[in-house]
Amino acid sequence: MPTSVLPTQDELLSALSRVNDPEIRKPITELGMVKSVAVDDAGRVAVTIFLTVAGCPMKETLTKDITAALVAVEGxxxxxxxxxxxxxxxxxxxxxxxxxxxxxxxxxxARPGSLTRVYAIASGKGGVGKSSVTVNLAASMAAQGLRVGVVDADVYGFSVPRMLGVQQRPTQVDDMILPPISYDVKVISIGMFVPGNQPVVWRGPMLHRALQQFLGDVFWGDLDVLLLDLPPGTGDIAISVAQLIPTAEILVVTTPQQAAAEVAERAGAIALQTHQRLVGVVENMSWLEMPDGSRHEIFGSGGGQAVSDSLTRSVGAPVPLLGQIPLDTRVREGGDSGIPVVLGVPDSPAAVALRGVARALSVRARGLAGRSLGLTPTGR
Structure with missing residues (x-):
């Protein structure tokens, strides 16, 4: 039915400016994606949008968002x-x-003016739950309103995509990669580029190049926090992180078991050689809470505090124990289903502890390290 009040071109563009590209997370008007928009006397709007690539996986979402924004305009x-x-x-x-x-x-x-806090999540050995800690910290920080990215740098043992429920492949715009987004967390992993469950058989130089591409070729936007899920140990990737992002801070994950703690100390002590800052220690699988309220310490006790104390002595600066995460089958279930426990079962003891660690890291979400203060020397 014809309408007597038709929207102006500015009103239509204003509505489109509130539509963000689902992958880049910026207004489509700002990205130059609006080719044309016009309305006829019957109130029918015809809009043509430029996709970044022909096979854009989010084109249906984009079409739906554009339609909803324009239909809401009077006329x-x-x-x-x-x-x-x-x-x-x-x-x-x-x-x-x-x-x-x-x-x-x-x-x-790595830019001098970058305000993004980069946390490299490290462990001395596998099986301590480092990836579970990483994805839950990321989901918790994003739920707090921070802009968060995760690099699954564990090239041989990638697991982050499953744990965050990511199934789609990244979109590639020539040599720029747009990472998938899950729970408001941008994610990239070598698992998104290999078919099925195929293993990655690479040596050091290829690992370094893969990490370099994840950091430089991926469009991350303006992040508050970037988390890197490192492979266990002190190998090529840990060294590459120190070279590519010297300001990255190390968060060590261990279990209470003394044998695991000793290995974790070595993973943290790499900071002495790379001159990186140790932000703290997280003790995972600390205890199993029994129905009667008691705690069953399956892997012993004291490992996390021992790592904290040892690293504090080694670096000569506080390396606090940021949290102890109890054993909880719901953490494993959340990882398998792609719903982090901090979102799926937020009141569980493990989720509460993980959110506590996330808060401790979030209060220092953006820093001034390396940023120019605009000061110039004066003459005498």
Whole structure:
């Protein structure tokens, strides 16, 4: 039915400015994705949108969001969305814009002015729950409103995509990778690039290059926190992190068992050689809470505090025990189902403890280390 009050072009563009690209998380108007928008006398809006790539996996979501935004404008009766694809020149312009004016690849977290806190989650050995801690910290921080990214740097033992329920592959815009987003967490993993459950058989230089691509080729946007789930031990990836992001801080995960704690100390002590800061220790699988309220310490006790004390002595600065995470089958169930326990069962003892660690790290979510203060020397 014709309407007497038709929206103006500015009103239509204003509505479109409230639609974010699902992968880049910026307004489509700001990204140059709106090719044209017009309304006829019957209130029918025709809008044409540039997709970054032809096979964009989020085009249905984008179409739905655009339709909803325009239908809400007074005077709009129906919306017809047409999808086009950016030219090579448009994509090049977009990449330069997203990289902050830098046409070439660089690691944004290594820039002197970067305010992103980078935490490398390390362990001395496998099986201590390092990946479970990583994804739950990420989900908890994102739930607090922080902008969070996760790099699954455990190339041989990647598990983060399953734990965060990520099934789609990243979108590639030429040499720029748009990471999938789950629970408001941007995620990248080698598991998104290998078919099925195929193993990755690489040596050191390829591991370094993969990490370099994850950090430099992926569009992360303006993150408050980046978490790197490192492989266990003190091998190539740990050294590469120190080289590529010297300001990354190390969070050590251990269990109460003394044998595990001794190995964890070695993983943390790498900071002495790489000159990185140790932010703290997390003790996982600390105890099993029994129905009567008592605690059954299956793996012994004191490992986390022992690592904290030892690393404090070694580096000459406090390395606190940030939290003790009790054993809880719901942590494992959340990892298998792709719903982190901090979101799926937020009142469980493990979830409460994990949120406590996330809060301790979140209060220092952005820093001034390496940032220019704009001071200049004066003459005498």
């Amino acid at each position: 709009v009766d129906t919306v017809d969305v047409t999808l086009d694809v950016m030219s090579d020149e448009q994509r090049a312009t977009l990449k330069t814009q997203l990289r902050g004016g830098q046409a070439e690849r660089e690691i944004p977290f």
